[in-house]
Amino acid sequence: LVVVHPECLPEVIDLADEVQSTEGMSRFIGQSKKSEFIIGTEVSILYRLRKENPEKNFYPASAQAICPDMKKITLEKVLYSLRFGYGEINLPETIRQRAERSIQRMLEYKS
Structure with missing residues (x-):
């Protein structure tokens, strides 16, 4: 499944299976029976998702999805x-x- 953040570009949102806030992504993935997810948001969330769901696989939609303001x-x-x-x-x-x-x-x- 492709899960993206609502701040993504509209074209990205239109292609997604799910549009969720950061907390919503965590809940949705935790409850999902699926085992693989493409994540469209800041790549640092992958650490959390992998920690919470070690039996599932996560792939960033883009390795360049880094928020410079968060890194400050x-x-x-x-x-x-x-x-x-x-x-x-x-x-x-x-x-x-x-x-x-x-x-x-x-x-x-x-x-």
């Missing part, structure tokens, strides 16, 4: 930001609330 975030930068309040972002309350829900779901997933 490091643990050291997060620590610096938390420690010194660097990089503060002010958001409208409605966006902050939606982001908080996502963060809470991520924290619940790790538990």
Whole structure:
């Protein structure tokens, strides 16, 4: 099955079997009876998918699907930001609330 992220180009989405968020991909693949998947999103998700589903095979739609913005975030930068309040972002309350829900779901997933 071809599973892609909704941020893919419309032409890619039209060819996909499934269009899912990152979390949706994880759930969909975990529940699927299929054993092979072509993944159309940032290639780093393959590590997670393989770890969660060692009996299944995953292939990147493109080895060049690397998000440069995601690669800018490091643990050291997060620590610096938390420690010194660097990089503060002010958001409208409605966006902050939606982001908080996502963060809470991520924290619940790790538990």
